[in-house]
Amino acid sequence: MPDQPALIARNLERSYGEGSSTARVLRDVSIELYPGRVVLLMGPSGSGKSTLLAVLSGLLRPDRGEVTILGRSLWTIRESARERFRLEHFGFIFQGFNLFPSLTAAEQLEMVVRWGEGASPREARRRVGAMLDQLGLGARGHIRADQLSGGEKQRVAVGRALLKNPRFCFADEPTGSLDWGHGEQVIRLLHAAARDQGAVLFVVGHDPRLIPYADRVVHMVDGRLSDEPASLEPTL
Amino acid sequence: MPYSLKILCREPRRYLPAVLAVAFSDLLITVQVGLLLGALSVLSLPIDHAAADLWVASPDIQSIELGYPIPESWRSLLASQPEVIATEPYLYGYSYWRNPRGGSEVCCVIGSRLESGALGVVSDLSPTLRDRLTEPGSVVVDETELERLGVDGVGGIAEVAGRRVRVVGLVSGLKSLGPPYIFCSMRTAYQIQPLFRDYPGHTMYLLGRCRNPSDAPAVAARLRRRSDLSAFTSGEFSARTQFFWATRTEAGIGMGFTAMLSLLVGMAVTSQTLYAATAASLREYAVLRALGIPRRKMAGLVMAQALWVGLAGITLAMPLIQALASSGESAGARVVLPVWLYALGSGLTLSMALLSGLAALRSLRLVEPITLLR
Numbered sequence: 001m002p003d004q005p006a007l008i009a010r011n012l013e014r015s016y017g018e019g020s021s022t023a024r025v026l027r028d029v030s031i032e033l034y035p036g037r038v039v040l041l042m043g044p045s046g047s048g049k050s051t052l053l054a055v056l057s058g059l060l061r062p063d064r065g066e067v068t069i070l071g072r073s074l075w076t077i078r079e080s081a082r083e084r085f086r087l088e089h090f091g092f093i094f095q096g097f098n099l100f101p102s103l104t105a106a107e108q109l110e111m112v113v114r115w116g117e118g119a120s121p122r123e124a125r126r127r128v129g130a131m132l133d134q135l136g137l138g139a140r141g142h143i144r145a146d147q148l149s150g151g152e153k154q155r156v157a158v159g160r161a162l163l164k165n166p167r168f169c170f171a172d173e174p175t176g177s178l179d180w181g182h183g184e185q186v187i188r189l190l191h192a193a194a195r196d197q198g199a200v201l202f203v204v205g206h207d208p209r210l211i212p213y214a215d216r217v218v219h220m221v222d223g224r225l226s227d228e229p230a231s232l233e234p235t236l
Numbered sequence: 237m238p239y240s241l242k243i244l245c246r247e248p249r250r251y252l253p254a255v256l257a258v259a260f261s262d263l264l265i266t267v268q269v270g271l272l273l274g275a276l277s278v279l280s281l282p283i284d285h286a287a288a289d290l291w292v293a294s295p296d297i298q299s300i301e302l303g304y305p306i307p308e309s310w311r312s313l314l315a316s317q318p319e320v321i322a323t324e325p326y327l328y329g330y331s332y333w334r335n336p337r338g339g340s341e342v343c344c345v346i347g348s349r350l351e352s353g354a355l356g357v358v359s360d361l362s363p364t365l366r367d368r369l370t371e372p373g374s375v376v377v378d379e380t381e382l383e384r385l386g387v388d389g390v391g392g393i394a395e396v397a398g399r400r401v402r403v404v405g406l407v408s409g410l411k412s413l414g415p416p417y418i419f420c421s422m423r424t425a426y427q428i429q430p431l432f433r434d435y436p437g438h439t440m441y442l443l444g445r446c447r448n449p450s451d452a453p454a455v456a457a458r459l460r461r462r463s464d465l466s467a468f469t470s471g472e473f474s475a476r477t478q479f480f481w482a483t484r485t486e487a488g489i490g491m492g493f494t495a496m497l498s499l500l501v502g503m504a505v506t507s508q509t510l511y512a513a514t515a516a517s518l519r520e521y522a523v524l525r526a527l528g529i530p531r532r533k534m535a536g537l538v539m540a541q542a543l544w545v546g547l548a549g550i551t552l553a554m555p556l557i558q559a560l561a562s563s564g565e566s567a568g569a570r571v572v573l574p575v576w577l578y579a580l581g582s583g584l585t586l587s588m589a590l591l592s593g594l595a596a597l598r599s600l601r602l603v604e605p606i607t608l609l610r
Contacts, residue, residue, distance in 0.1 A: 060606050083530070086527065091527065094523060098520050098522070098523045103246075112524070160523070160527070
């Protein structure tokens with residue numbers, strides 16, 4: 001394991017609602033994430049998994065606590081700087097595929113590098129072609145999203161997240177909409193990307209079949225984290 | 237091809253209402269204004285069909301039919317301008333036409349010189365007709381006015397202001413929007429216009445021709461320094477007459493309101509269509525936001541879609557405008573469609589589409605990546 005964590009979160013607190021209806025979703029959560037490692041966060045619905053992912057990835061401000069990424073405090077920098085940070089270092093995969101239905105697989109990916117990095121059309125095509133080959137979609141790049149299968153759509157979504165070689169990839173139930181055959185394909189891709197690119201892969205999931213692909217499994221119950229070895233049966 | 241255009245081309249059904257709304261607005265504005273211009277151009281027919289470069293009239297005149305007699309002796313003033321090479325009087329005024337069956341009609345008597353090179357005579361009068369008009373009591377009318385005037389055609393007899401007149405010829409394309417035009421010689425006009433019986437030595441207008449027509453604006457401006465007269469180039473007087481009727485009558489105002497209404501309806505449909513299209517892709521935009529893509533890129537996409545919708549609507553409207561104008565013409569309506577009107581209609585509707593795009597941008601405020609996390 002590398003010596004230096006890429007992400008350090010300390011004493012995170014987050015509540016929803018006010019007064020007597022306040023729900024404390026994160027309670028004094030601290031965690032460190034290391035490059036090239038896959039961390040799987042498991043827990044029952046409503047336990048705060050997605051909230052923790054949102055706070056770590058710069059999408060939701062915590063009430064208290066600190067997130068330090070690559071030596072920078074994520075929640076003390078300006079919104080525009082945080083947005084820039086996400087652009088440079090973060091990839092996201094969500095449960096729904098969230099692809100523009102009338103754009104092709106290749107166009108979904110090209111849009112990210114052209115709009116995000118200002119890449120030229122030629123450069124975008126080159127990178128997207130390589131990524132689609134890597135995803136096993138080399139021959140499907142010209143197909144519109146609404147004509148792709150569920151597994152293909154999620155692979156395109158994975159490609160969209162990994163195309164810019166992010167240092168961090170956050171995945172919320174990435175296999176939730178897929179049968180295990182396609183789900184396994186997706187988690188293998190993510191696992192390989194974490195290893196090959198030295199990226200932090202933070203996965204929120206329910207499925208115990210994901211456990212063999214994780215370097216570390218973390219459980220969340222009632223807003224608190226408990227660390228258990230990956231080889232142990234998870235608490236669902 | 238930009239993403240905005242790709243999405244538009246691949247999801248035509250989604251954007252069709254907006255394209256149709258833009259086309260409808262463009263069509264309505266252009267044809268309405270074309271109809272208005274057609275009606276207004278009829279009002280200034282006597283000016284536009286004459287050969288004069290300059291028109292001198294009573295002070296503060298707003299429109300050709302609102303003149304008041306001026307002394308014919310001012311002709312020497314006009315003739316003394318170095319650029320002016322010819323001058324002549326011109327009579328224009330209302331009278332009463334009484335047909336053989338006993339019916340009466342207000343008519344507009346236009347009296348001018350008739351010889352070759354005369355300034356006031358409408359160019360549509362052939363030399364033969366001009367010859368016939370030299371006989372006192374002879375008049376020429378537009379062929380479409382015969383029924384209104386209660387005469388059967390050439391040779392028809394009527395009475396104007398108590399004087400017997402005879403129709404000696406017909407012209408076409410000189411139908412008036414108001415009382416029918418009665419074209420005649422100066423001599424006949426003096427006899428059948430009651431006003432000039434009380435104003436001997438007066439005329440309604442003095443016309444002038446410049447050696448070089450481009451000198452006319454300067455001469456008109458020089459003459460206008462006198463407070464007891466008005467002076468215009470023929471273009472100015474024609475535009476002044478049309479402007480007066482466009483702004484002072486309910487017809488012009490009504491058409492203006494209808495055009496504005498069509499813009500508003502078009503804008504409402506276009507903005508709602510674009511809003512709904514953007515709202516349908518909120519989750520896709522939210523992923524891009526999570527990935528750090530600036531919001532302005534998405535705003536640019538929506539605005540580009542508004543631009544394409546506008547251009548598609550204008551393109552669709554062009555042949556429809558032509559078709560509608562042709563059918564209007566064949567039904568007897570005069571539709572004037574100058575190039576600038578196409579540009580105006582297109583510009584207005586394109587601006588409307590872009591404004592609709594701006595209004596639709598509010599849906600992007602709803603884009604929040606956090607909503608993707610369940």
